[in-house]
Amino acid sequence: MLIDLKGIVKDYQVGLEKVHALCTIDLQINKGEYVAIMGPSGSGKSTLMNILGCLDTPTAGIYKLNNAQVSTMNDDELAEIRNREIGFVFQTFNLLPRATALHNVELPLIYNGTPAAQRREMAEKSLEKVGLKDRMNHRPNELSGGQRQRVAIARALVNNPSIILADEPTGNLDTRTGDEIMEICEDLHDAGNTIILVTHEEYIAEHSDRIIRLRDGMVERDEAA
Amino acid sequence: MKFFSWSEIAEGLGIAFQALKSNRLRTILTTLGIFIGVVVITVIISVIQGLNAYVKGEISFLGADTVYISRMPWTITDYEEYLEYTKRKRITEDHYEFVKRYATLDEAISLEIATRRTVKYGSESLDDVIITGTSEDYVTTQNVVAEYGRFFTPSEVNFRKNVCVIGYEVASILFEDRDPIGERIKIGANTFSIIGVLEERGQVFGQSLDNMTIIPYSVFEKIYGNRRSLEVQVKARNPDILEELIDELIGIMRRARSLGAGEPNDFSINQQSEIMDLYNSITQILYIVLIGIGSISLVVGGIGIMNIMLVSVTERTREIGIRKALGAKNRVIMWQFLVESMFVSAIGVTIGILISMGIAMIVRSATPIPVNISLWVLFLGIAFTVTIGIFFGLYPASKAARLDPVEALRYE
Incomplete structure (x- = not known):
């Protein structure tokens, strides 16, 4: 089992009030699965995705990723896990605006100390996978939205992570470009990658094999697509 | 544990x-405080060091191993004190003889008494020449060398011969290209024959040391009287025994003046380092005040860096x-932002050092002060960069x- 969540609770303090963003989520995801997490806004899907992505730790409960107890790790241990195990693809791409596509893709490798020559080679290979090798010296503002998202995917892939975590990856793209991105995701899944997709669009979720629906911080339904 | 990878x-x-x-103007403005601070500090350190070297060079004619017995100290800082000193008795030829008889640690002892007179040769004349009366040992105590001819002998002193050794400037003005040796000049109303010309000695604080004429003190006294207080010049056998020599001279002078056990010295023993000490005590204050101003500027500059780094973090x-x-x-x-703040501070320090070097060059060419930005100022610069960068970037x-x-x- 790749991901094992047991009794995950996340509370936020908003002013004097305590908000239960997640209450007791139990969830297992296996290696190679293609999962979509759905739910209306406020359902807790962002919170869940932050916890799955090790950007945040739960208030209570146990999160095991690849048998490592993530829920009790400190900042630096979490950073290492994110670097090694998780590839993020964000709705707003989140590329460094002043860095070239190549440098953006190299970033995760810089933070795990990969030697420069090997780093470049891996980043180029990753950009080649998303069909952007000829654009590797362009900066994000010289690329189209779809190209930017493909750079982000190349960056997510470069370190060969256990999970690719895509948070509304098509949210800022037109339908046609969005479809292109979804095709890439499918190819990645076919190549054996585990993909977790967060979305609120039914037709995007349908690309996955399994849809987990959240409501009010709880799993409402968990079914095959 | 490895802290940073390359x-x-x-x-x-x-x-x-x-x-x-991408924030050029902002960066330059931020470094302004740093670079002004660096300029103030480095220029001040360098100018004062240059001044020290200059003053030291200027007073070196006094000789590091020669002490001067005179009525008053060279450095008087208080008018009341000065009035006290004026009541002291003169130093006379007798004292010179007494010191000469009893001193054991000396290499040579001379005396000096001086006035200013007009010197004439034929139709040429030169006003305000320093007329110095001294003994043959002046050559040793004052390190003067006769470039042409010779200095006078003990017998010329004893027999009160009207001979003189003229300074370089006197020779070149009165005689131009002619050989002055053996010629006769008039000092006031008295005629002297020239036996030597001194080597060029240059200036001290703008005063020429070459505008002088040296005659035997016995002749000086005969012509100008013995009412002036004179100065006894004692050169130590080696510079290491200067302190012992001074103690010895104090003993001898107290004996010569018949001073009782409780009575204070009514003479002064002066040396080159005394002027240096006075000078240092004056510049010290200047030093502290200006370094203080420079440091404040650096701190203000550092706060500027902190401010801009906070903006940068938010952005x-x-x-x-x-x-x-x-x-x-x-x-x-953390490292990423520390590097950035050190980078900003490095720009300020670099500009500051470059401008300081420019100022040093200007001062050097416009004044006789040898101002140099030394290597350690550069090290200091690096130290500033790291310290300010880390402290205010932290x-x-x-x-x-x-x-x-x-x-x-x-965050949007």
Whole structure:
């Protein structure tokens, strides 16, 4: 089992009030699965995705990723896990605006100390996978939205992570470009990658094999697509 | 434990460089305080060092191993004190003889008495020439050398011969290209024959040492009387026994003056270092005040850096979030911002040192003060850079490092 969540609770303090963003989520995801997490806004899907992505730790409960107890790790241990195990693809791409596509893709490798020559080679290979090798010296503002998202995917892939975590990856793209991105995701899944997709669009979720629906911080339904 | 990898350092420098490049004006303005501080401090240190070297060079004619017995100290800082000194008895030829008889640690002892007179040769004349009466040992105690001819002998002193040794300037003005040796000049109403010309000695604080004529003190007294207080010049056998020599001379002078056990000295024993000490005590205050101003400027500059780094952290909140999401640890983010603040501070220090070098060059060419920016100023510059960069960058950098990745990624 790749991901094992047991009794995950996340509370936020908003002013004097305590908000239960997640209450007791139990969830297992296996290696190679293609999962979509759905739910209306406020359902807790962002919170869940932050916890799955090790950007945040739960208030209570146990999160095991690849048998490592993530829920009790400190900042630096979490950073290492994110670097090694998780590839993020964000709705707003989140590329460094002043860095070239190549440098953006190299970033995760810089933070795990990969030697420069090997780093470049891996980043180029990753950009080649998303069909952007000829654009590797362009900066994000010289690329189209779809190209930017493909750079982000190349960056997510470069370190060969256990999970690719895509948070509304098509949210800022037109339908046609969005479809292109979804095709890439499918190819990645076919190549054996585990993909977790967060979305609120039914037709995007349908690309996955399994849809987990959240409501009010709880799993409402968990079914095959 | 490994703190930084080279690729992290390179990444930090790259980020700093790019961030500063895209905010050129802001960066330059930020460094203003630093560079003014550096200029003030380095220029002041260098000018004062140059002045020290200059003053030391200027007073070196006094000789580091020669002491001067005279009625008053050379350095008087108080008018009341000065009035007391004027009541002291003269130093006379008898004292010179007494010291000469009893001193044991000396290499040579001379005496000096001086006035100013007009010197004439034929139709040429030169006003305000220093007329110095002394003994044959003046050559040793004052390190003067006769470039042409010779200095006078003990017998010329004893027999009160009207001979003189003229300074370089006197020779060149009165005689131009002619050979002065054997010629006769008039000092006031008295005629002297020239037996020697001194080597050129240059100036001290703008006063020429070459505008002088030296005659035997016995002749000087015969012509000008013995009412002036004179100065006894004692050269130590070697510079290491200067203190012992001074003690010995105090003993001899007290005996010569028949002073009782409780009575204070009514003479002064002067030396070159005394002038240096007075000079140092004056510049010390200047030094402290100006270094203080420079340091304040550096601190203000450092606060400027801190301010701009805080702005930079806020502006790049999202970037920090991205980097953290991709696996940057807290210390890596911290390092990134520290590098940036050190970079800003380095720019300020570099500009400051370059401008200081320019100012040093101008001062050097416009004044006789040998101002140089020494190598250690450069090391000091590097030390400033690191210290200011780290000290004032620490708070913004740790603020950046502690950012919550979720919050940072959400930041617009």
